[in-house]
Amino acid sequence: MTDFIRRRPLLSAMLGFLVLVVLLGSFPIVPETKQAVIVRFGKPVRILNRYQAGRPIGASGAGISWRIPFAEQVVWLDKRVLDVDMQPQQVLSTDQRRLQVDAFARYRIVDPLLMYIRAGTEQQLNEQLRPILGSEVRNELGKIEFASLLTPERQGIMQSVRTSLNQIARQYGAEIIDVRIKKTDLPDGTPLQSAFDRMRTARLQEARSIRAQGAKQAQIIRAEADAEAAKTYAASFGKDPQFYDFYRAMQSYQATFIGDGQEKSSPTTIILSPNDEYLKQFTGRAR
Amino acid sequence: MSILLGWGDRIRGLFADNKGPWGTSSGGDDGDPPSEPPADGKGPWGEPSRKPRRVSLGKGGGVSSIDELLRRGRARFGGGGGGLPGRPDRSLIIWAVVGFILVWLVFTSVHSIEPGQRGVVTRFGRYNATLGPGVSMTLPAPIDRVKKIDVENIRTIDLGSQGGNDLMLTGDQNLLDIAYSVRWNIRTPELYLFELAQPDETIKQVAESAMRAVVSRVSLIDAMGDKRADVETQTAETMQRILDSYHSGVQIQGIAIKQADPPDEVNDAFKEVTAAQQDAQSYVNQSRAYALQLTAKAQGEATAFDKVYVQYKLSPEVTRRRMYYETMEQVLSKVDKTIVESPGGVTPYLPLPQVQRSQPQGRQ
Numbered sequence: 001m002t003d004f005i006r007r008r009p010l011l012s013a014m015l016g017f018l019v020l021v022v023l024l025g026s027f028p029i030v031p032e033t034k035q036a037v038i039v040r041f042g043k044p045v046r047i048l049n050r051y052q053a054g055r056p057i058g059a060s061g062a063g064i065s066w067r068i069p070f071a072e073q074v075v076w077l078d079k080r081v082l083d084v085d086m087q088p089q090q091v092l093s094t095d096q097r098r099l100q101v102d103a104f105a106r107y108r109i110v111d112p113l114l115m116y117i118r119a120g121t122e123q124q125l126n127e128q129l130r131p132i133l134g135s136e137v138r139n140e141l142g143k144i145e146f147a148s149l150l151t152p153e154r155q156g157i158m159q160s161v162r163t164s165l166n167q168i169a170r171q172y173g174a175e176i177i178d179v180r181i182k183k184t185d186l187p188d189g190t191p192l193q194s195a196f197d198r199m200r201t202a203r204l205q206e207a208r209s210i211r212a213q214g215a216k217q218a219q220i221i222r223a224e225a226d227a228e229a230a231k232t233y234a235a236s237f238g239k240d241p242q243f244y245d246f247y248r249a250m251q252s253y254q255a256t257f258i259g260d261g262q263e264k265s266s267p268t269t270i271i272l273s274p275n276d277e278y279l280k281q282f283t284g285r286a287r
Numbered sequence: 288m289s290i291l292l293g294w295g296d297r298i299r300g301l302f303a304d305n306k307g308p309w310g311t312s313s314g315g316d317d318g319d320p321p322s323e324p325p326a327d328g329k330g331p332w333g334e335p336s337r338k339p340r341r342v343s344l345g346k347g348g349g350v351s352s353i354d355e356l357l358r359r360g361r362a363r364f365g366g367g368g369g370g371l372p373g374r375p376d377r378s379l380i381i382w383a384v385v386g387f388i389l390v391w392l393v394f395t396s397v398h399s400i401e402p403g404q405r406g407v408v409t410r411f412g413r414y415n416a417t418l419g420p421g422v423s424m425t426l427p428a429p430i431d432r433v434k435k436i437d438v439e440n441i442r443t444i445d446l447g448s449q450g451g452n453d454l455m456l457t458g459d460q461n462l463l464d465i466a467y468s469v470r471w472n473i474r475t476p477e478l479y480l481f482e483l484a485q486p487d488e489t490i491k492q493v494a495e496s497a498m499r500a501v502v503s504r505v506s507l508i509d510a511m512g513d514k515r516a517d518v519e520t521q522t523a524e525t526m527q528r529i530l531d532s533y534h535s536g537v538q539i540q541g542i543a544i545k546q547a548d549p550p551d552e553v554n555d556a557f558k559e560v561t562a563a564q565q566d567a568q569s570y571v572n573q574s575r576a577y578a579l580q581l582t583a584k585a586q587g588e589a590t591a592f593d594k595v596y597v598q599y600k601l602s603p604e605v606t607r608r609r610m611y612y613e614t615m616e617q618v619l620s621k622v623d624k625t626i627v628e629s630p631g632g633v634t635p636y637l638p639l640p641q642v643q644r645s646q647p648q649g650r651q
């Protein structure tokens with residue numbers, strides 16, 4: 001043996017390497033994140049590290065395992081929670097309004113054997129589930145009105161999407177954990193524009209109403225002030241209406257003929273008759 | 288220690304000569320490694336150390352070129368140099384292997400976990416334990432593997448529209464342009480590692496879903512204004528609930544809404560509302576000013592009248608005449624006066640065009 005190694009170092013190294021590879025391949029290490037199906041000549045014989053609900057991490061079947069070299073193959077499947085993301089779709093509600101919906105589902109492979117037989121790889125399972133998720137979402141959301149799409153009611157809808165999707169996923173050895181709507185948008189174009197128009201007009205209406213309210217309030221304040229002033233005047237001038245008449249007339253003459261001194265008054269010509277009250281002393285009529 | 292010294296020398300030997308990669312070194316520079324094991328002619332494996340070399344040399348022309356290369360390489364790595372065939376260079380390889388294994392053991396079984404980190408230990412792939420901060424021992428590397436996970440470090444995901452057209456529908460069927468960030472850290476590292484296929488992507492999707500669900504329950508004005516904090520806490524709670532249902536091991540630290548505005552397309556209309564509020568306020572202010580002015584004026588005039596009236600009461604006739612003459616004096620002294628003697632004798636001619644012409648001038 002040692003003699004052979006010494007004589008053929010390269011050959012023996014290659015042989016040793018080969019033996020090592022085969023040896024290592026016979027003891028696959030199953031990580032926590034994987035489940036494995038051992039397939040002997042195309043026939044599944046064993047499942048390693050199968051997912052079981054409620055079993056804590058570390059207590060599972062992960063770890064070192066074995067297989068017969070060459071005869072048995074290991075098919076790895078994910079053990080973690082996986083994601084299937086729907087293509088954004090347009091949904092027509094019962095009141096004929098369109099909504100762009102994007103949803104996602106979380107699932108886990110619970111039966112690796114079934115999954116391996118029916119779907120093969122995670123990729124293919126994903127391809128199978130995605131259109132079903134889309135059509136289920138469309139069906140369920142198409143049964144309700146637009147307004148209730150936005151309400152907490154839609155949680156119940158998601159529950160029924162999940163139930164019906166789960167029935168299909170079960171056939172592939174997978175279990176749907178959760179289905180959620182990620183986005184509900186108005187589609188581009190007319191629906192979006194009309195929503196914008198509605199928002200805009202609602203705001204403009206609000207703006208007008210605010211202005212009108214302001215104007216109304218201003219008018220009330222003015223009227224109250226007018227009333228207050230009238231009250232003050234009446235209380236004071238009402239004591240002697242005749243004197244008020246005279247007093248106010250005097251002020252008025254000054255204001256109209258002379259002005260208030262701020263601006264130049266228009267030149268006025270007054271034609272007086274000698275019989276005028278003012279000129280009675282001038283003409284000597286008084287006595 | 289002697290191994291390390293030997294290594295240092297050997298490495299120096301490797302880099303010291305500047306000949307071609309397979310060329311023999313001169314032998315003088317590294318011919319004396321300090322950690323030379325006793326040259327008793329046998330390596331640690333108990334084999335005659337020089338035999339393979341002799342054999343290959345002895346074969347002469349029958350040696351393949353690869354064998355020749357291997358031999359040269361071995362001779363070179365041994366540090367003995369090609370020029371000194373008598374050196375027991377095999378033992379050095381053995382020391383190197385032993386040293387390498389020792390270092391490997393030390394480096395892969397002693398783990399220093401920094402504060403804020405956890406080490407998740409898997410033994411042949413199976414989860415074994417989680418190491419806390421400090422220095423811990425595990426089995427060496429192929430058996431135990433340690434993955435260090437940062438648990439204290441708070442990560443941030445920015446979501447929502449960053450100038451894009453990502454609008455959310457609110458409860459009153461309006462559209463909201465919202466930008467927010469999610470802060471999260473890892474609560475249970477082993478769950479984080481082993482339960483979710485794409486944890487980061489999952490958190491992102493859950494955040495979007497939760498935020499939209501919460502926003503669809505409030506009105507636009509509330510979402511932009513005083514219910515913002517409510518939206519944040521409700522979204523964080525919803526996210527935590529969903530992520531817990533996935534056993535994700537993720538802790539949501541909080542949501543921060545950075546921006547919640549109406550969409551750009553209708554922003555002008557929203558500004559119009561603000562303008563209207565300002566306008567309304569200015570109407571009210573103007574009327575308040577008017578009211579103050581008016582009542583003050585009324586009070587002033589009334590008080591003035593009252594004062595005069597008190598004096599007038601004392602001697603009404605005199606006061607009345609005095610006021611009359613004073614006023615007339617002021618008025619007539621400033622205006623053009625014409626006294627027409629007899630109303631019957633002269634027909635007064637009033638130059639109307641002149642009066643009309645003078646009026647605009649007077650107004651200026």
